[in-house]
Amino acid sequence: MLALLEEVVNIDSGSYDKAGVDEVGERFARFFEEHGVPVQTIQNADFGDAIRAAANSSGGGNRPIVLLGHRDTVFPKGEAARRPFTIRDGRAYGPGVCDMKGGLVINAFVLVAFHRFGGAPAPVVALMTSDEEIGAPACQTLIEETARGARAVFNSEPGRPNGDVVTGRKGALFMRLEVFGKAAHSGGNFAEGVSAIGELAHKIVKLHALTDVEAGVTLNVGLVGGGQSVNTIAPLAEAEIDLRFVTHDQREAAMERIEAIVAEATTPGATARLSIKGAFHPLVQDDGSRALFETYQSAMAEAGFAVEGQFAGGSADSGFTASVGCPTICAVGPVGGKAHSPEEYLEVDSIVPRAQGLARAIIRLGGA
Numbered sequence: 001m002l003a004l005l006e007e008v009v010n011i012d013s014g015s016y017d018k019a020g021v022d023e024v025g026e027r028f029a030r031f032f033e034e035h036g037v038p039v040q041t042i043q044n045a046d047f048g049d050a051i052r053a054a055a056n057s058s059g060g061g062n063r064p065i066v067l068l069g070h071r072d073t074v075f076p077k078g079e080a081a082r083r084p085f086t087i088r089d090g091r092a093y094g095p096g097v098c099d100m101k102g103g104l105v106i107n108a109f110v111l112v113a114f115h116r117f118g119g120a121p122a123p124v125v126a127l128m129t130s131d132e133e134i135g136a137p138a139c140q141t142l143i144e145e146t147a148r149g150a151r152a153v154f155n156s157e158p159g160r161p162n163g164d165v166v167t168g169r170k171g172a173l174f175m176r177l178e179v180f181g182k183a184a185h186s187g188g189n190f191a192e193g194v195s196a197i198g199e200l201a202h203k204i205v206k207l208h209a210l211t212d213v214e215a216g217v218t219l220n221v222g223l224v225g226g227g228q229s230v231n232t233i234a235p236l237a238e239a240e241i242d243l244r245f246v247t248h249d250q251r252e253a254a255m256e257r258i259e260a261i262v263a264e265a266t267t268p269g270a271t272a273r274l275s276i277k278g279a280f281h282p283l284v285q286d287d288g289s290r291a292l293f294e295t296y297q298s299a300m301a302e303a304g305f306a307v308e309g310q311f312a313g314g315s316a317d318s319g320f321t322a323s324v325g326c327p328t329i330c331a332v333g334p335v336g337g338k339a340h341s342p343e344e345y346l347e348v349d350s351i352v353p354r355a356q357g358l359a360r361a362i363i364r365l366g367g368a
Contacts, residue, residue, distance in 0.1 A: 153329075
């Protein structure tokens, strides 16, 4: 397991690096083929291809149990060479080691085990997507279609640092705001200009005022840019916006207020345009997902591990599967932390117990 993890961590696979994401997919596809597991590549022209592998079951069920995970990371090309996979003091390090290449390794080994030895109550399918870190613009439809016909989804995002899993997540919208003004010489024709940067500044203050931490709604303008030159009134400015919410009603209410801010100009003559670049549904625990969590919890308890469910502010593909009514549990991958940072780590000793717990939970679904 560690050998495969080292291989895939040492491959750069940022979301927009199609070649790198596909190289990781090819390595997993080869792993499945080496063990006789049927594997399918679902091609995409713009982002990485999706990989789907399936192990048939000796059980009587026909709705598959899905092991979900993404191959893309947030890191730029060259990151794997700068800080390759390494193990120090029981922890593995490297770009994407816990978010979520460790989880993909678990999924791959569990799938191969069921293919080789049987015991699953239904077909087991591993779906490895390519673009989760940017809101799944290419894979959302595939994820939802897969979940609609599934019995359950286990998403192997990293387990929490204390070993817990995730039973609820916020939804998210990633947006781009473009503001248009009018260029003019800042010395000779100042009054003729309309500053897009000035207008964007007003809008940012209003947008940040929409945050309600207690209600779970946050809005962050994380990137800004614009202008033509220091001595020109800025004709263009833009910002990237991250909106987080707990419920769909909160999303609708926030979007109504955001759109009003975009439409209203504080600077006469300025206009603006808003576009959605990516979106996640919230992971909401219904009765089916609660029962799935209890099944996983009891499977881990059998091995001596106490696991609880946590609510997480980060979003994931598990929101898509839960939103179509499929029982879903998230963060059943290896225990780790500090994702999206150079300090990202994975607890090596958690890999095998989490894989065993996942396999036990799948087997227990036969009695559910």
